[in-house]
Structure formats: structure tokens, C-alpha cells
Amino acid sequence: MLVLLTYLLIGAISVGVYWAVKEEVQPYVLIVASLVFFSLHDLISLLILSIASLITFYLLRLGSKRSFYFSLCFIILSFLFVIFKVDATIEEGSFNASLPLGMSFYLFRLLHYAIESYKGHLRKTELKTFITYMFYLPVLIIGPLIRLGDWSKEIKRRRWNPELFSNGMERIMFGFIKITFLGNFLVNAKLSTFIRSFEDEQSWIVNYLECFQYTANSYLQFAGYSDIAVGLSMLFGIRIMENFRFPFLATDINDFWKRWHISLSNWCRDYIFMPVASFSRLTWLAIIASMLVLGLWHELSLRYILWGSFHGVGIVIWNLQDKYFGRKLSSKAMSIYSVIGRIITIHFVIFSFAFVKEESVSESFRILLILVGLD
Structure with a gap:
């Protein structure tokens, strides 16, 4: 709660300063606000974010051997992500135990920048724009995972409204x-x-x-x-994407992941599902790979591997039944089908959290057996 209150206090002060200064100075207000916030709560996060951001930006600006520098950048960012996730899991056995503040979010934003820069979509990004994007106060703690292209358009057309x-x-x-x-x-x-x-x-x-x-x-x-x-x-006059859109009204598990943590789901769709599907030509494999990465993003542990796999298999099964059964229903039957789908989906999600709410995998399975009436 202290982190949240500090975040809101710094946000309130920075909003006042932001609209009091000239337009060209406003991005620097956003950067300073984030520096103050990190300085008060987690200097390790500030150090990692600063170094990782500068390495990523300048490596990808090198003209020759683009594939080599992109691969090097990708390895560095992935290593940072894995090493801190493993450290958090080993030391405390729970998410965010010793994890630098906001690291899961800003490293995935850096990976987004690296991939899009390598594709040639973000090659002309200025350092000021990049740093403001990476140190954008509103999304530092817990997202959403905003995209640089969308955010840049918004910050350029910001006006007092x-x-x-x-x-x-x-x-x-x-x-x-x-x-x-x-x-x-x-x-x-x-x-x-x-x-x-x-x-x-x-x-x-x-x-x-x-x-x-x-x-x-x-x-x-x-x-x-x-x-x-x-x-x-x-x-700050900037619109960013919605991250949740009434997920418990979802008619199926596929629809659920279009409503729950939307920015992370979209990230996995673009950078995991699409490449795996294109390479393997196996949609089911791409779905499971995406959900595994989504699970491991939360924590590098067996319980989140099981949680991600559970959702991945659920999506695959739903897609199969929808292909061979759901799409052939009449409009009247479809309304009943949707109601049943909502009930099944919400319970599928509730049961899935049995995997992650307990530290012990064996305890998680014991709870699942109780829930399905087999214990």
C-alpha cells in the first residue's frame, strides 16, 4: 500500500508540474517523476532499467551486423528476466518476493522495442522519446504493456482536455x-x-x-x-490501452484471454503465437507455447507451468469443439450455448488458480481433486 500511495503522490505532483511547464519540457517531467519514484522504493530497479534501456537502444542503432546485435540484445534481456525470476523463486518461493519493482513489465517492453526495431518499424526513434517511453510513470508498477508506436502517437497529440x-x-x-x-x-x-x-x-x-x-x-x-x-x-493527456474488459463475462476461455490482461495476451500473440504458428504450422503448439510464456512471465516455477499449460490445453479443446460443434448451432441454441459457456469459463478460471494459490504442487492437485469430487 505504501508503494501505491507514493506512486499516487508523485503522480499528483508531477501532473501539476507537467501542465505548468512548456510542452517541450513535459517529457522530462515524466522522466524525473519516475526517477524519484524508483529512488524512493527500488534503486536496483532503477539501475537495471537504466542500463538495460541504454544497452538496448544503442545496440540496435548499430548499422552493421543487425542480426548479431539484435540476438545479443535479446539474449541479454532474456538473461536478466530469467536470472531475477529464478532468484525470486529460490529465495522466497513467491511472485515478486525479491523481484525488482516492475521488472516483468519493463523488460517485456524492451523486448517489444528490440523486436520491432529489428523489423525496421522503430529505427528512427529518438533517445528522448525512447527514455520517456521506458520511464513512463503510469505503467511502471503493473502495466499495461504499452507499445512504443501507439504511445508515441498519443504523446505527440496530447493537449489539455x-x-x-x-x-x-x-x-x-x-x-x-x-x-x-x-x-x-x-x-x-x-x-x-x-x-x-x-x-x-x-x-x-x-x-x-x-x-x-x-x-x-x-x-x-x-x-x-x-x-x-x-x-x-x-x-497527462495521453490515452493508453485498456488492460481488462469484464473478463468474467467471457463466453469461452479464448474470449477470456481477450479480456484479461489484454496487453500481455497481445504481446504473447504477436511475439510467441505468430512466430511459432508460422514456423511449425501447428496452431495448437503455438497456443500452448504462448500460454506457457504467459505463465512463466508471472513466475519461473512448476506451478505456473501447470497453470499456463492448463489454460493452453483449455483453449485448444475449446477451439476444437467450436470448430466441429459450436459454429453449427442455430441462433436460439447459440444463446443457450453462450450462457453455458460463461458458467464453464468462469469455473475453469477459478479452478485453474488452484495451481498457483498454493506453494506445493501436490497440495494444488489435492485441491483440484476435491473440487471435481474425486478426493
């Missing part, structure tokens, strides 16, 4: 309520008290509610921070 500013304030308020009141108070505190009221022999309902609690809290925390990021960005 009272309506956008008002909408930004509302989004920040909604996000803060999601995190604090709905997530921390209702789901974590009150629901925990309700779960403890059940007797020991009522193991199914206890485990079901605990999985529901973990799922709901994960959504409220992620979506709340995303709301704040989107809202704070609006205060």
Missing part, C-alpha cells in the same frame, strides 16, 4: 476502490472470515471459496492498478 482529465480522476478513484475496499477489505478480510465459519468436513465449499477468493482478489488488484495507470495517463 478537461473532459479527459475528469475521466482520468474517475478511473483513478475506481481503481483505488477496487484495490482497497473491494479487494483488501471485502474479498481478503470479510470473505476470509466467512470461509473460516465453515466446519472442517465442509472441505468442498471451503476450497471452492478459497479459489474464488484468490481469483477475485487477483482480478481486483490487477484491474485496480490498471485503472489507476489508465487514469493517471489521462491526467
Whole structure:
């Protein structure tokens, strides 16, 4: 909570300074705000982000042997990602234990920049634009994973807009309520008290509610921070992509991943699914590879490998049944099919979090067996 409050305080101060200075100075206000935030909370993150950003930018500016320098850059960024993820897992056994603040997000943004630069899409990026993009305060903590091309267009056409500013304030308020009141108070505190009221022999309902609690809290925390990021960005006159779009209204697991952590799903689609599908000509393999990377992005551990594989296999199975069954239904049957699909999807997601809410894989499987009535 201290990190969030500091983030909001620095954001509020920087917004005031940002609109008080000349337009050409505004990007530097954004950079300074991020430097202050990192300096107060995680100097290691600031050091890693600074060094990795400069190495990436200048390596990819070298004219000769582009493939070599891109490969070197890709290896360096992947190594940093893996080494800190492994360190966090070994030391504490939980996500973000000793992980530098925001590292998963800014290293994936650097990988995006490296790949797009190698393709020739971002070769003319100026250093000021690149640094402002990498040190953009609203997305530092928990995303979304914005793309440099889209963000550059927005920052160039930014203007003071009272309506956008008002909408930004509302989004920040909604996000803060999601995190604090709905997530921390209702789901974590009150629901925990309700779960403890059940007797020991009522193991199914206890485990079901605990999985529901973990799922709901994960959504409220992620979506709340995303709301704040989107809202704070609006205060700077810059629109960034939405990261969550009512995921629990999804009619199927494929639709769910178009609504949940959209920026990460799109990143995996563009940089994992498309290359694997093009190379192997196997859609199912590309889907599972994408979901494995998505899982490992959260944590390098067996439980997240299982979680990602579970979702990957679920998407493959859904695609098969939709191809041979779902698309042949009448309009009336399709409405019933959609309702059933929503019920199945939300429970598929809830059950999947049994893999990651426990440290022990064996305990996760025990919970799953209870949930499906086999324990």
C-alpha cells in the first residue's frame, strides 16, 4: 500500500508540474517523476532499467551486423528476466518476493522495442522519446504493456482536455476502490472470515471459496492498478490501452484471454503465437507455447507451468469443439450455448488458480481433486 500511495503522490505532483511547464519540457517531467519514484522504493530497479534501456537502444542503432546485435540484445534481456525470476523463486518461493519493482513489465517492453526495431518499424526513434517511453510513470508498477508506436502517437497529440482529465480522476478513484475496499477489505478480510465459519468436513465449499477468493482478489488488484495507470495517463493527456474488459463475462476461455490482461495476451500473440504458428504450422503448439510464456512471465516455477499449460490445453479443446460443434448451432441454441459457456469459463478460471494459490504442487492437485469430487 505504501508503494501505491507514493506512486499516487508523485503522480499528483508531477501532473501539476507537467501542465505548468512548456510542452517541450513535459517529457522530462515524466522522466524525473519516475526517477524519484524508483529512488524512493527500488534503486536496483532503477539501475537495471537504466542500463538495460541504454544497452538496448544503442545496440540496435548499430548499422552493421543487425542480426548479431539484435540476438545479443535479446539474449541479454532474456538473461536478466530469467536470472531475477529464478532468484525470486529460490529465495522466497513467491511472485515478486525479491523481484525488482516492475521488472516483468519493463523488460517485456524492451523486448517489444528490440523486436520491432529489428523489423525496421522503430529505427528512427529518438533517445528522448525512447527514455520517456521506458520511464513512463503510469505503467511502471503493473502495466499495461504499452507499445512504443501507439504511445508515441498519443504523446505527440496530447493537449489539455478537461473532459479527459475528469475521466482520468474517475478511473483513478475506481481503481483505488477496487484495490482497497473491494479487494483488501471485502474479498481478503470479510470473505476470509466467512470461509473460516465453515466446519472442517465442509472441505468442498471451503476450497471452492478459497479459489474464488484468490481469483477475485487477483482480478481486483490487477484491474485496480490498471485503472489507476489508465487514469493517471489521462491526467497527462495521453490515452493508453485498456488492460481488462469484464473478463468474467467471457463466453469461452479464448474470449477470456481477450479480456484479461489484454496487453500481455497481445504481446504473447504477436511475439510467441505468430512466430511459432508460422514456423511449425501447428496452431495448437503455438497456443500452448504462448500460454506457457504467459505463465512463466508471472513466475519461473512448476506451478505456473501447470497453470499456463492448463489454460493452453483449455483453449485448444475449446477451439476444437467450436470448430466441429459450436459454429453449427442455430441462433436460439447459440444463446443457450453462450450462457453455458460463461458458467464453464468462469469455473475453469477459478479452478485453474488452484495451481498457483498454493506453494506445493501436490497440495494444488489435492485441491483440484476435491473440487471435481474425486478426493
